Amino acid sequence: MEPWERSESASVKKPMAPPMDALSDDLLGEILRRLPDMASLASAALVCKGWGGVASDPVIFRRFLFLRTPPLVGVILTKRNRECAAHRNDLRFVAPRVCDGGLLLLSCGRYSSKLAVYDPLQRTAIFFEPPAGWHMVRYAIIADEVGPSFQVIAICPWHSHRFAVFSSGAGKWVVVNSCRHSWMCVDDGMAAGRFVYWRSNTKRNTMNDNEEQIYVLDTKTMVWSVITAPFPAGESYCVADMAEHGGLCIVSSKEQCVLLWVRDISGGWVVKKEVSLLNQFGYLKRIRRDEWMKRLRILSMKAGYVYMEFWSIRKSESYILVLNLNTVKLQQIFRNNADERYRGAAFPFFLRLPPLPAADDDKELQDA
Template sequence: MMLSPAPQIAALGDDLLGEILLRLPDMASLASAALACKRWHRVASDPAVFRRFDALRRPPLVGFLLTDRGDMPPTYRSPNLFFVHATRNPNLAAAAADGDFFFEDLPAVDSDDEEEGYDWDEWRLRGCDGGRRLLSRRHDGLDLAVYDPISRTAVFLRPDGVFRKCTHVVRYAIVVDEADGSFLVIGFGFSYMTAVFSSRTGKWVSINMERVKMGKSDVEQEQDEEDEYVYLSFGSDGIAAGRFAYWRSDTKKRRHFNPVESILVLDTATMEWSVITAPFPAGESYCVADMPEHGGLCLFSSKEQCLQLWVRNSIGGWVLKKDFSLLNDWMKKIRRAEWMKRVRVLAARAGYVYMEFWSIRKANSYFLVLNMRTMKMSVFPNNPEDPHRGRAFPFFMRLEPLLGPDEDQNVHLDV
């Protein structure tokens, strides 16, 4: 019996061609394939293919940016920063060697505010995602910049007429689309004033927060105006997790709250807000993750030196999917020798979980990168002279999208 000849690759549909391109080993191979013909370029540069290509590979981690706690929150001051390089990839290391991770190239501003202890003229770090930093400055915190420390380019923006100028209560988050480098800046403040800036349109748009409220079981009501509760409950800036932005509650800092950890979440795909209650006690370290293989929104938490993965069940409750100890022989040894007691979960992305293992007595710590597929862990030492126990941001190199054949290869996002 004669076998039918294999179909020529030109006869393959775009969907099947996309599946083949997803199996190329790296971005350079995908870029080379995109030059084969116009059809291949169209499929290879499709945002859906690009997102899946990025998600199937190890995220290009460059390092970790650490902040101190200080006497005032970062919304009022510029925190002390420390950067830990954390890559063994020579290409990433070379690209990041001259990165402006402390945003020293950004212009300062001459401030008229002379109040002692407030660095109004300095840029203050508010968020990090997709190779970009979100910064603010001035008394009202409404001068914003989205900065790429590798290319040293910035987009400057200001939400005029959106938020009140008399307060510092706007809480921000930045979410970057890895497929094309576009970004959203989300801010909310008192009285549910909420707006989103899109780099695609260059405009701020007010969005409906639909009166997201805490239940009586979560909040001990002291005031008549419930509008205050979003700010009082979620007093820090937001964190990106895939298509989600989330804000942690201040449960441990507020004496009038019951010990329930709540999380304010915005799904940037639908622009829907929600408040979810964590399935673990307040005070445990955790992060939100965007994991399509587990239905989307998931949680990673740490309990002592164990890592837990929580997923949603069919009725919207939380189910403990995985629970495993991180204490290998090395961690057991270092825990005793250097009083390494706390595991802080920083982020989860593309099957990798990023954590910090820090000492309760010393300034040093270790960053852990766990591959959830192989359960292998990479370790990067952090040896500062002073402790940095404020927020920590993993910094990833943003993959450049594939430009069209007629597009300028030297375009920079610089305003």
């Protein structure tokens, strides 16, 4: 048959697709980012050693942290003097300062002359001292999401234009002189993804009682920014890094309502979602009435889940609430029926997950 006599219905042979091992790491990374869930990424990581290395890359792995339920171990409660709820006898002179990624930053002594980053599950600690000559230091810790490393950020009222960074890799403080902010009235900081932030302490600040300032540090670029909260000072809130909403967002509470604030196109703040806990969940209204549960405190937000403490103004009891903000469902509610009041800082404690495993070449051959 001549080429011009070929039937229209005759199939045309398609070119063969390139082999999978011919894909570059960048192209493979773009493909893995589009997988639907963490289980699919884990399966892809077991294909071969090369795929395992790409799947374990922090840039790709971080994308899937927003697609899974954070493994909440529990909540560490403290008194106002920062005495720990769980181990107050053994840690009488140790104060939990901040928590992130399953790691606690502890300070020892009245003037916090000793510091330690403690892993309660592994029962290991790294000890170090505050920056030399610094007093009344405010700290924040940010843990590596896929590894054992961490950073501690320190700011000090007496060094207004400087901050210091302690890296677990270097094992020492590095003072940075590129800051233009004053830290006269701030509490210890909190992590929000790659960011850490410090909230202005409005109880001590008498100059800007009606304005809540949030000092934010990008730990990747070490660039500072200041956010003016879109609500009056005194409300409970936390900052979250939410890629699906364009970056940093704020979750606040007002009269047992949870509000999600996001940036609009002009850079202002707008309420993206509002959840009335008492109207949405009737049994909370009954708990509020029977047990005088009046105060709602936002603890943190992680992967779309808001962690809150609902506590009584008359009794020592409190409830820990976990709200899925995407589905507007109360995922967990558990009661703290302690005899003593723990009205100090409260830290949701999450299990640290190791990097995704990468299969070796022998296992690849066995699976083939």
